[in-house]
Amino acid sequence: MGDKATTVDVQIEKLLSRGMELDIEVEKVKEHLLDIGYYRLGFYWYPFEVDADHNFEKGTKFSTVIDLYYLDVDLRYILIKYINRLELNFRTNLIYWVSTHYDNNPIWYTDAKIMSGDYLKDIKSHYNKNFKKKNLLINKHHINNPDDRFAPCWKTFEYYTFGSIVKVYEHIIDDDVRKKVSLQYNIKKPYKLQNILDTLVFVRNSCAHSGVIYDLHIDEGVVEMSSYKFSNDYSHSLDAAIKALLYVMEFISLDRKNELELKLYKLFDKFKANHTIKSIIEDKLGYTYSC
Known part of the structure; x- marks a missing residue:
């Protein structure tokens, strides 16, 4: 299997590398990831992905994903x-x-x-x-x-x-x-x-x-x-x-x-x-x- 579990810190690094703007406090981002889950939130940042590598449209904000x-x-x-x-x-x-x-x-x-x-x-x-x-x-x-x-x-x-x-x-x-x-x-x-x-x-x-x-x-x-x-x-x-x-x-x-x-x-x-x-x-x- 190619998938493996990752820590919240690694998840945040992955979001940043793909172009997500973390426009709220990091601790709050961690709270959302532990509450809702990285995979589930993927359904809500999917509309902002621009390619097969899951990179985000420029200006995509984490707060917008949470709002959605x-x-x-x-x-x-x-x-x-x-x-x-x-x-x-x-x-x-x-x-x-x-x-x-x-x-x-x-x-x-x-x-x-x-x-x-x-x-x-x-x-x-x-x-x-x-x-x-x-x-x-x-x-x-x-x-x-x-x-x-x-x-x-x-x-x-x-x-x-x-x-x-x-x-x-x-x-x-x-x-x-x-x-x-x-x-x-x-x-x-x-x-x-x-x-x-x-x-x-x-x-x-x-x-x-x-x-x-x-x-x-x-x-x-x-x-x-x-x-x-x-x-x-x-x-x-x-x-x-x-x-x-x-x-x-x-x-x-x-x-x-x-x-x-x-x-x-x-x-x-x-x-x-x-x-x-x-x-x-x-x-x-x-x-x-x-x-």
């Missing part, structure tokens, strides 16, 4: 809060609209006439003894109803992750039933809601696991709705995901949508005077600063 890092941290906290709001709302709508359609079948999510075979073949792998035991209300249901193989969806789905809930929606066979849910977000075609949900599950998981957000790439791309346009017509960036989140949030709570927009505005506005970070926000996140 904390922009990313704050952005993650904002996004995960509102995606969690969507998760709760979507779970409620899925349970309500599908359950009222199949009103005599509280465990419709296990029914081969309702759910695709691809989904059902995996259900036993997660709805097992461990699932029943570790989730209090599910355990209580099976104690009180020992003949039931599964608990009603409104109990079960409380213990599903956002991704698992979205997979349930994806595998409902009847598209008209899926449409009942998508219409709650003013989306006529269920595949469009599916795309938005898949995107936001990906963003949410990236946020939850401290992924790099500002430069996030969404492989599938986000469907475009008539009420929003993507920056540079590029549907694979975080900008596209944020616009999709704002779109569905409007039909959950206009107050929450406006609140999200305001928080993003306040976060991005903090960097208005920092031309380097400002340009990254405009290019990567699609935010346009007013003059």
Whole structure:
């Protein structure tokens, strides 16, 4: 292996040799390197590298790298809060609209006439003894109803992750039933809601696991709705995901949508005077600063 561990002092020497300006006290630089890590900070000085040897553009400051890092941290906290709001709302709508359609079948999510075979073949792998035991209300249901193989969806789905809930929606066979849910977000075609949900599950998981957000790439791309346009017509960036989140949030709570927009505005506005970070926000996140 060519890589080997290095001390903080060696890391600082390497940054200086590559052209980084240490515009804050060396002890503070060491603190950041020991707190965040040299490798992780590499995701935030990467935009300033100019060649294959990882040399930096002239004038690259360590403080700018730290600013970009904390922009990313704050952005993650904002996004995960509102995606969690969507998760709760979507779970409620899925349970309500599908359950009222199949009103005599509280465990419709296990029914081969309702759910695709691809989904059902995996259900036993997660709805097992461990699932029943570790989730209090599910355990209580099976104690009180020992003949039931599964608990009603409104109990079960409380213990599903956002991704698992979205997979349930994806595998409902009847598209008209899926449409009942998508219409709650003013989306006529269920595949469009599916795309938005898949995107936001990906963003949410990236946020939850401290992924790099500002430069996030969404492989599938986000469907475009008539009420929003993507920056540079590029549907694979975080900008596209944020616009999709704002779109569905409007039909959950206009107050929450406006609140999200305001928080993003306040976060991005903090960097208005920092031309380097400002340009990254405009290019990567699609935010346009007013003059």
